[in-house]
Amino acid sequence: MLGKGGKRKFDEHEDGLEGKIVSPCDGPSKVSYTLQRQTIFNISLMKLYNHRPLTEPSLQKTVLINNMLRRIQEELKQEGSLRPMFTPSSQPTTEPSDSYREGPPAFSHLAPPSSHPCDLGSTTPLEACLTPASLLEDDDDTFCTSQAMQPTAPTKLSPPTLSPEKDSFSSALDEIEELCPTSTSTEAAAAATDSVKGTSSEAGAQKPDGPQESRTDDSKLMDSLPGNFEITTSTGFLTDLTLDDILFADIDTSMYDFDPCTSSSGTASKMAPVSADDLLKTLAPYSSQPVAPSQPFKMDLTELDHIMEASYQLSRAVRN
């Protein structure tokens, strides 16, 4: 559907939207467009930060991926989405003067792919899950359900201003400590706490119920734990990693430092704050149970994998 550039139908229930071009496609196609866009955005980000090659990365590839990101960003802006997507920072190169930097969008000759906003309202999650691209091309039906199930799933890429409230954070932290009681966990937790100090707590619309729900599942979690804390993936491009690697490694707070060598736009939302707080936020509703429609904040294992892998890669990129 996307390949044909089909027009999207606006949601008639949304206020303030005038009638725009009506698409011949119905609701599910609109939803899958958003999902694919998000997936492509995520894939593009991972491509930029995914690995540090021994040789200089291809400038052409970098430019094309950046253009893709900018286009999506511009489209989202035009749709008036709630959460601004963060602008990806520069690629990790060592030559500041000549390396290609991502900066404030220069959209002078960028025509947005669609001229009619498709405002899904506040219910649109910008993150979605990282769905393997191959799935997107096969079956449109699956996306409708996943989309409907998680209208307000946590944002992976939210700027620091949308960090979770202190109480949900510490409760998630407690839960993690219960699961993995090691000495490093307290250090990591302390560092994480320090790093999110000062950031405003977010309006709790995101997931007020998360921690509570998962507490009831604690016992189940404990049971599934032994030897099973390894997160495996079902997609080709994600690698195995253990929860410990992410949670209890040194928290790198350098991403919060303002790096004058990177983009000049200067906002703190430049870098994705994929620090422990985000990870914990996503882990809070962690459950090995399959996602049920009535519990919009549960995420299944695959989605968690994707998010954690992306966070891991991003934090590696920052360190580099």
Place this chain on the structure above:
Amino acid sequence: PCSSRADIISTVEFNHTGELLATGDKGGRVVIFQREQESKNQVHRRGEYNVYSTFQSHEPEFDYLKSLEIEEKINKIRWLPQQNAAYFLLSTNDKTVKLWKVSERDKRPEGYNLKDEEGRLRDPATITTLRVPVLRPMDLMVEATPRRVFANAHTYHINSISVNSDYETYMSADDLRINLWNFEITNQSFNIVDIKPANMEELTEVITAAEFHPHHCNTFVYSSSKGTIRLCDMRASALCDRHTKFFEEPEDPSNRSFFSEIISSISDVKFSHSGRYIMTRDYLTVKVWDLNMENRPIETYQVHDYLRSKLCSLYENDCIFDKFECVWNGSDSVIMTGSYNNFFRMFDRNTKRDVTLEASRENSKPRAILKPRKVCVGGKRRKDEISVDSLDFSKKILHTAWHPSENIIAVAATNNLYIFQDKVN
């Protein structure tokens, strides 16, 4: 993994007579094949190509400033026209162009006065007569020597080199700049195109390929990652930032997708032998343009349109960034380009017929006739067809070459070189 093998062929090029065929590989090696002289005795051996010379053109280097390796992979080889007994070619990696001289030696001098046959100095006291050294035949030896090294002129990765029709100059193009060189001068070059923006954050387009006009030494074209081609005249100004002609096809709105820009990025541009047309290759098509018409190509050929619905996966696994090349045959009537699964495609511009062939050991024995292949796009798959989902995307044919006058083609399939000829009647 396959991609780390040093013997993966990265460029293929016939020389101007077709007598020699050069290949460059990922390990910086150049292998030159020479066509056998056709002999009346062996009619069936229609001039096969045998290895003529092998040498290491480029070595891996390390950029200490950026802490990055510079690959020794040979990106392009271009032959110079032959002017004496020796052969000359240009080979380039990402940063450095080299001029190599390939010459034969089949005689050696014997009978020196001051040295003996092994080269040791003779005791002058033992020399009582003078003699003139004579040349005696020896086994044929082909030696390659680097005659010029054109270095330190490119900040970005060189993607193209092109010899000018004046045979005195050539150009090298990287992502943002094109430089003009004189063969005799290695310590300076002229910058003739520079598209680097003052603020790198505004960079949205790069140069992907460039070539001189085959007859007009003042004219060249370069293609971009946005699917445009610019033709420049060096007589207009020293810096050819303003093009003389601008070739771009308007986007087809019905085919628009997230990947429209990426698949429009031109991976190769080639002048026809006549100089009247240019051919461009983007991810899904080959296009022929008339130099006199800038607003659209005169011909468009679908290479593997069945991939259009798979673009997201191909983006994910990076295949969408593969740079396929394209070539004309000697009479500009047929064009050829590669695809996946070791398939390559030929399009006859006159009859509008096309064929898909496969370069693989299993399917081709020597002197066997290649069987046309077909990709099944859905629905029932016939017996010999292959479905899109069964295609092997790791087997890609990026580099092909066509003999300048005969129907002999060279096809590089990963680390194997296939040479196909018209069938003998």
